[in-house]
Every structure is written in C-alpha cells, then in structure tokens.
Amino acid sequence: MPEQPVLPAAELPEDAVEVGRIADAWGVKGWFKVQPFSSDAEALLSARAWFLQPALRGGKTAFTGTVQLSIRQARPHSDTLVAWAHGIDDRDAAEGLRGARVFVPRSAFPRTAEDEYYWVDLIGLEVVNRQGVALGTVRELLPTGPQTTLVLDHLQDGKPLERLIPFVSAFVDEVDLAKRRITVDWQPDF
Template identity: 45%
Template sequence: MSARDSEQSGRAGPAERSQRRVQPSGSGEPAAPFGAFVRKPGRAREATRGESQVAAEAPGMRLESKQSWPSDAVEVGAIVDAYGLKGWVKVAAHAQAGRGGDALLAAKRWWLEKGSERKSAAVVLAKTHGDAVVAQLGGTADRDAALALRGHRVYVSRHEFPALEADEFYWVDLLGLEVVNEGGEVLGKVASMIDNGAHSVLQVEYPTTGKDGKPVTGERLIPFVGVYVKSVDQAAKRIVVDWQADY
C-alpha cells in the first residue's frame, strides 16, 4: 500500500492484514508474513505440522452464493497453478505455515472466489511444499481441472483457524480495537497492521482537524513489540500501550 496500499510499501494488504497472527515481539524471531500473528517476547512456538488430512465432505465443487458464503471468511491465499497431474493445486499463501498460513492446512473446506464466481471444495489433503501450499480438493481429478482454478482467491472460515497461545493474536482480531495509553488517553483504533520486516506495527487512526480547520483522519504507527504494547484485551476490544499522543 502507499499510505494505504501495503503491497507497494511493505505494508500488509487487505488479504494479509486479516490473516496474520501477531504478538508483541522481542524474541528475535523473524516477523510473521500473511495470516500473521504476534506473540510476546521470549516465547517460542512449537513447529506446526506441515500436513493436514481430513475426510472430504463432498465429492466435487459446490457453487456458492452471497447468502451461502461464510460471514467469517478470511482471505488466506490464491491458487497460482496446478501441481502434478492428478488435480492438485498450488497456493501462494499470505503467510507461511506455522505463522498463520497453517489456516490453509487446518481447514476442512476452502472457499474460492474469482470475479463474481464463488465456489467451495472440501480439502482432501493439504501440505506445505517449499514456500507454497499444495492441496488435493474434492472435484479436481486431473490437471485441467486444477488449471481451471488458477486465479481464484482462497478463503477460510475464521473459526477454522488453528488455536493460538494465550499471548498470540491473529491480525484480523486486532482490527478495530481501541488503543489507549497507560494514562487512559484514547489514541485511536487499529485500522490495519503492517509488517516492516522486523516486527508488526499497529496502524492506528484517529479523528483530528487539518490546517484548514476541516476534520481529517490522523495516523499513528505503533510497533507491536513488548516494550510498547502492554496488554491486549480482545473481550474489552482494547489495547493498552506505552505511547504518548504527541509522539
């Protein structure tokens, strides 16, 4: 985006913003890409399994409508190619497995969208392959069927995301939370998350007044690291930070 377009400036785009898990970093681990999460400093996360297998709910693809589309669908990647000759697809995930991309491995059903076309398919088998995820979906029996799915964006229902540790958070769950400092001063609300290559950053927006006296939207960028982020209370929809309004 530019100030708002992450893909050009290193900020997470709409698809990325929702998936990532975050935790106030400080552990020296690399930042989470896509379906990202953040965790508190000093905590190591066990490696996520690289493969998931579930029983297919249906033998083929299922056409979906706006009404049947899950309300908690979160974009997690896009089908970029066929994989092999037996109908497998290759997905460019918005996060690596173990850092949010494992939502692709855990889900029993993928929801696919391309333009106005919507469909879903049961996941027969999904596994990591290099920096991508490959999967066998119900209804894709050969390479031609898999190639026909290129360009479809892949969504997963939020309730199928893998559970996190108590101090880990998916980006999608931080959006909209109110940010206050330790003095109780309201700094704004989380509008998006940014991955700057070292850690996640809260993009906090707040109402203010421009030089012309007209109302405008201000922005604060607060590193999501333990030294600044003191607590995240999802139930109260609030993040407490060590940050002043004039920073």
C-alpha cells in the same frame, strides 16, 4: 477440451476470512499452488473445507459465486502451499481455479497460545494509551523485519492520519479482544 468439474455451490460463512488466493496448477494430478496472505498459513493447513470466490478483477475461474472445496491434502511448498481437493483430479481442473480467492471460517482457525493473536482479530480494535487517550483504530499490521507494527487510523484536527506502533511487549500492555481494545505505553505526540 476436458470437462471442468462441478464444484458445490455454498454460502460464505459469516465468520469467513480471506486467507489467500490460488496461484496456479501444480503438477498433472490436480494439485494447485496457493499463495497465503500470512507467513503462518496454519489456518489453510488445518481447515478441511475452503470456500472459493472468483478473483475480484481479471481472473478466469471455471466457476461463479461461492463454492466449497473439500481438501484432501495441503502442505507447505517454498513460500506457498500446495493443495489437492476432492473433485480436482487433473491439471485442467486445477487451472480452472487460478486466481480464486480462498476463505476459511474463523472458527476453523487453530487456537493460539497465550499472548498470540491472529492479525484478523486485531484489525478494527481501538488503541488507547495508559492514560486512556484514544490513539486510533488498527487498520492493518505490517511485518517489519523482527517485529510487527500496528498501523492505526486516527484524526488530528479533523484530518485523517496514520500512526505506527510496534506490536511488541515493550509497548503493548494488554490486548482485550472481548472489549475490542489494545492498551499501549505510547504518547499521542510520538
């Protein structure tokens, strides 16, 4: 059995965001498939250093703790990415990464255009309407066909509930990342 490569141990950056997982080896020269968590995998494609941690459950990676991969190449492939890293030079080494969780520092993400946001930046923001009524906190975003929907957690009469608001300009007035607030044209009884 070939010897597994020794990957450099690393500290997970404070601004690290989990952006995907390694699905499997791809080919015989050390390439591997990555399943991104976003339909726009630009953060994975542009970052030259990825940080890996073993799968939370059931993974059999050839490493423990956090390691850093220096990426040689990454490119889209169907609905996944394929990548090749320094020190991963054959199929066995690539198979040793199977199931690993992939993190990229938020500071390495490409800049967004005006009125474009990374989902990770919206999670946790407070949502208020034009009248200043608190509607909840963004828990997640859902792709729902032609638009994305904000999923908010809020309390009503002491009970935890969920509220859905389309993340489109017809309803979203302002996203203020500095104030961690989204202002919307939405009423609490919708």
